[in-house]
Amino acid sequence: QVQLVESGGGLVQAGGSLRLSCAASGRTFSSYVMGWFRQAPGKERQFVTAVRWSGGSTYYADSVKGRFTISIDNNKNTGFLQMNSLKPEDTALYYCAAATTYRRAIADYSEGRNYDYWGQGTQVTVSS
Numbered sequence: 001q002v003q004l005v006e007s008g009g010g011l012v013q014a015g016g017s018l019r020l021s022c023a024a025s026g027r028t029f030s031s032y033v034m035g036w037f038r039q040a041p042g043k044e045r046q047f048v049t050a051v052r053w054s055g056g057s058t059y060y061a062d063s064v065k066g067r068f069t070i071s072i073d074n075n076k077n078t079g080f081l082q083m084n085s086l087k088p089e090d091t092a093l094y095y096c097a098a099a100t101t102y103r104r105a106i107a108d109y110s111e112g113r114n115y116d117y118w119g120q121g122t123q124v125t126v127s128s
Contacts, residue, residue, distance in 0.1 A: 002026045002098045002117040009094060009122030016086050020122060022079040022096030028053075031098040031117075033109045034072060034079040038092035038124075048094070049081065050109040057106040064090075086126045093121040 008020040022034060035050035049060045049070040058070055069082040079096060097115035108114060 002028060002031055002100070004096050004098060004117055004119035006094065006096050006119040006122040009124045011125045011127065012086055013127050014086060014088055016126070017082070017084045018086065018124060020081040020083065020094055020096075020124070022081075022119060024077040024079070024098060028077045028098075030100045032102050033099040033106070033115075034070070035097045035099065035109050035115060036070065036079075036081050036094060037097060037112060038090075038094045039121075040092040043092075045095075045112055046092070047110040047112070050106060051079070052106065059106045059110060061110070083124070086124075088126045088128050090124060091126050092124060094124050095119055095121045 003025045005023045012018055033050050033052055036048040037045050038048055039045040047061050051058045051070045067085045071080045096119045098117040099115045
């Protein structure tokens with residue numbers, strides 16, 4: 001079992017920044033990938049970004065490329081999502097997720113069905 005807890009959400013003005021954290025516990029060694037998803041009211045869950053816990057491979061949705069950066073601290077079993085140049089359309093509940101099934105292509109982890117554990121989410125609200 002892997003438990004995930006997100007934190008760092010809040011209210012920020014357009015153009016501002018936030019850093020989200022995802023603290024993992026339990027059998028974290030079984031997780032290959034950490035991903036971030038978001039969901040706004042009335043909208044489908046949207047992939048944001050993913051990274052292999054081993055480092056190296058990252059993948060970003062086009063909507064956040066150049067603005068968001070995913071990173072990990074293996075010693076603390078914690079992942080981060082640095083969000084810069086925030087836009088009102090970034091407003092959503094942000095979830096981190098852990099995948100325990102290995103796939104060769106990091107892009108495969110853009111699919112929510114490939115994740116096994118999910119956090120409760122942290123709210124990000126961007127005002128205009």
